[in-house]
Amino acid sequence: MRLLALAVGRVLHPPQDIAMNSPHTLSARSLRARACTPLAVALALCSVLPAYADSVTDWNALASGPTVAPRFGGPQQQSRVMAIVSLSVHDALNSIQSRYNTYRPVASAPGNASPDAAVAAANRTALLAMLDALPPPPTPAEGTARANAVLAINAAYDAAIGPGAPDASEAAGIAAGESAADTLLALRYADNGSGGLTPTDGSGTPNLPAYSLPPSVGVHQPTPAPEFPAVTTPAFMGWAFVTPFAVTSAAQFHSPPGKIFKVNSAKYASEYNLVKSIGDARVRGALPNSPPSDIARFWAGGGLDWNGNVRIIAINRGLDRWQNARLFALVNMSLADAAITNIADKYQYNFWRPVTAIRWPDDGNPFTKSDATWRPFLQTPPYPDYPCASTTLTGAAAQTMRRFFKSDALTFTRTVNAPIAPLPAPLVDLPVKAITRSYPSLSTAEQEQAMARVYSGIHFTEGCLAGLKAGNKVADWVFGHQLQAK
The missing domain is CATH 1.10.606.10 (Vanadium-containing Chloroperoxidase, domain 2)
Structure with missing residues (x-):
């Protein structure tokens, strides 16, 4: 079973959010059919950024942009997510045409596999799995922000694959992208036994141990109030x-x-x-x-x-x-x-x-x-x-x-x-x-x-x-x- 299929049910949290099944069985088109309010569709479509050069750069703009990246936390967490996503894309493309050594071994994809479908599937698979593996949203606003990120990712995927069932080339590309992403995810996540994923690379406890050095000359401390005016507690x-x-x-x-x-x-x-x-x-x-x-x-x-x-x-x-x-x-x-x-x-x-x-x-x-x-x-x-x-x-x-x-x-x-x-x-x-x-x-x-x-x-x-x-x-x-x- 693919790692993503274990993961997606908790990305959106009822009752405010939309219940989802595995995106391997529930397409982005089905998601929109379930949640096709004008606002939801508008948010999703507005979040798909204008084209820069090709599918790789377009998806990079979405994954690293303001709708998706901040959902994962600070710069440290975002850098980890972008490494996983970018390596998934790289390895997916090189399973179709082997031009560079891959990060991890990948099975060869059919020569007719669609590169753009592979890029879309690698991004979608990796991003949705990692969104789902996050702790529950700390606020309703963050829950809404995560829901909008999912909508944007699925809207971009729909735009890449197009209406109707994927053709043979697209299907092969999708399989290549999903396989590459699953390989990368397996290096850093494990099945938690409850249908979800848990990080295994140390990223799940960014603030442990807690900082506890007492005040002294030259020693870092929580920033004193009134700076903005809140005190900033040492983290990460x-x-x-x-x-x-x-x-x-x-x-x-x-x-x-x-x-x-x-x-x-x-x-x-x-x-x-x-x-x-x-x-x-x-x-x-x-x-x-x-x-x-x-x-x-x-x-x-x-x-x-x-x-x-x-x-x-x-x-x-x-x-x-x-x-x-x-x-x-x-x-x-x-x-x-x-x-x-x-x-x-x-x-x-x-x-x-x-x-x-x-x-x-x-x-x-x-x-x-x-x-x-x-x-x-x-x-x-x-x-x-x-x-x-x-x-x-x-x-x-x-x-x-x-x-x-x-x-x-x-x-x-x-x-x-x-x-x-x-x-x-x-x-x-x-x-x-x-x-x-x-x-x-x-x-x-x-x-x-x-x-x-x-x-x-x-x-x-x-x-x-x-x-x-x-x-x-x-x-x-x-x-x-x-x-x-x-």
Whole structure:
């Protein structure tokens, strides 16, 4: 029995949601027949994103986009999901035409199998199974959001397969996609004995063990209120124990200790005073349209969507579906393993964030002056400072593309709608803003993203640069050991 057939019944939760059977026996057309309200259909159709280049990039846009990806949690969980989905697509296509080594052995599909049907089935099978394996929605709103994600996935699948029964080519492609996804799912899930799936790779307990280090100079702590004003509790400590996709362990590319760990040093004082001055919410709020303020908001407001950045870069480079599938599989494996590596380092060093450091009454360094009212421009993430998570992911994605395209000079321009930026009184919150940034190279984007976290007031510079280095190293390993051309 396929893993997905064990899983789907709990994706939608009655009475508000729609009861479903296995999507291997209940097609997306049947789902719409059961829940064909104008709102449901509109939500599903609006969630199917416009075409970028081919079925691989179109499905990548849906899987990594705002309707589906956030259902799985934070960046760490999303990176794992996208690795599983992208590898499923890659292996499905290579079961039809074997051009690259697959992640796991796959049976050969008939030569007439539809590649687009294989891509659709791999995405749908993997995504619905993983949605179903999530804990029950914590709120009714999240239950509705998951239901909309299912509708969007099924609507995209319907659009790919078309009306009526699949023809022989489509049926062979569907079988190839389902088989590849089931193989990937079996590596990380098991039948829980109740008709559902349970993760077996450590991802089911992201916040265990709980963080418990007492307050001390240099030690990470829950961010103090009133930051936004809620306290941010340290999270994701358990992500260090998730099974990597390619690297040998979370410690393989361990970052060396930072010089800023010596809190009484001149190096620490320099970085402390830099983030204190340029990452202050009062400074950034008084200069809302300055480049530093825009850079901070751009990267936090959507620029860190590296699947989207890859699509922009790849779209005009003449890649076919197999090449795109390999690119996204390599990028997302690198992102997932970089996230695991990063959390392992963060919770080994447990170095404090600027908001804790700057509000600390006396750290013993004569060149750091505390400020009990200081607040970062953007909200501090819920884990220690060193190394930076976002730059680790940026370094992984950028280095993968450098290796794939054999060039750093990959230009791209992106516009994001940065959300409202809350500011302390008497300043007025910054409204939603469309921000466009252009980059002549990947290294330019990397360096700007590193500074964005300092402008945001949420990182010391050294941790940002250490993250880039670690991400680059993970990507080099993944590229050198996975999905090689035959």
